[in-house]
Amino acid sequence: MQLERLLQSQGFGSRKACRALIEAGAVSIGGTLCTDARAEYEPEGLVFTIDEVAWAYRERVYLLLHKPAGYECSRNPQHHPSVLALLPQPLRERGVQPVGRLDEDTTGLLLLTDDGPCLHALTHPRRHVPKRYLARLKHPIDAALLQALHEGVMLHGEQVPLAAPDARAVDTHTLALAIEQGKYHQVKRMVAAAGNRVGQLHRAELGGLTLGGLAVGEWRYLDAADLASIPYPAA
Numbered sequence: 001m002q003l004e005r006l007l008q009s010q011g012f013g014s015r016k017a018c019r020a021l022i023e024a025g026a027v028s029i030g031g032t033l034c035t036d037a038r039a040e041y042e043p044e045g046l047v048f049t050i051d052e053v054a055w056a057y058r059e060r061v062y063l064l065l066h067k068p069a070g071y072e073c074s075r076n077p078q079h080h081p082s083v084l085a086l087l088p089q090p091l092r093e094r095g096v097q098p099v100g101r102l103d104e105d106t107t108g109l110l111l112l113t114d115d116g117p118c119l120h121a122l123t124h125p126r127r128h129v130p131k132r133y134l135a136r137l138k139h140p141i142d143a144a145l146l147q148a149l150h151e152g153v154m155l156h157g158e159q160v161p162l163a164a165p166d167a168r169a170v171d172t173h174t175l176a177l178a179i180e181q182g183k184y185h186q187v188k189r190m191v192a193a194a195g196n197r198v199g200q201l202h203r204a205e206l207g208g209l210t211l212g213g214l215a216v217g218e219w220r221y222l223d224a225a226d227l228a229s230i231p232y233p234a235a
Helices: 003-009 015-023 089-093 116-123 143-151 186-193 224-228
Strands: 027-029 047-050 053-056 062-067 107-113 131-137 174-179 198-206 219-221
Touching: 003 015, 003 047, 062 224, 107 116, 131 186, 143 186, 174 186, 186 198
Parallel strands: 107 198
Antiparallel strands: 027 047, 047 053, 062 107, 062 219, 131 174, 131 198
């Protein structure tokens, strides 16, 4: 692949902009300065440096972000910054999108990708990807709330009750629970239907993925082992 096309595919701008980067001496491969925009390179496994920052070629990107509060999961946010503002410009330029949505005030694990089929598969209602949350409640947790969540609560607009069979109290005000459906504001609505209210919500796990030691606002690439822990066979 020509170097200018390769950089374009990785989110470094138009072919013209990538050509200008190369001709300005901003690009090197293997420690060697690259000034020929039309030089051919095998993209698979290629590591290149732009302005002294190393990048690995990726046909598709899969990212794990520790979402802070105060960010919207949208490319066109309405009231708060987009979570995409937490990513480097090249990742934003190549069309990375959040996999599903977390509310502006919800924190925790968020996936992002530019793989359309993966995005569709993970957000499809029939996929039932388990999502584990920690919810800080306004009022103390009691047996009645846990029983209601275990047995299922009816939400407006739903045809059947929604349950969280593994819901448990972590402490007097912190509830741990897992859901699979991903309905609009589902955890908040379920807790409200069970007689309490969510003050803070944190997604701790999706599929087999956890945040590990990822700090708030930080992100990382997902590797093959990470992708294998999600019920989607990524290419």
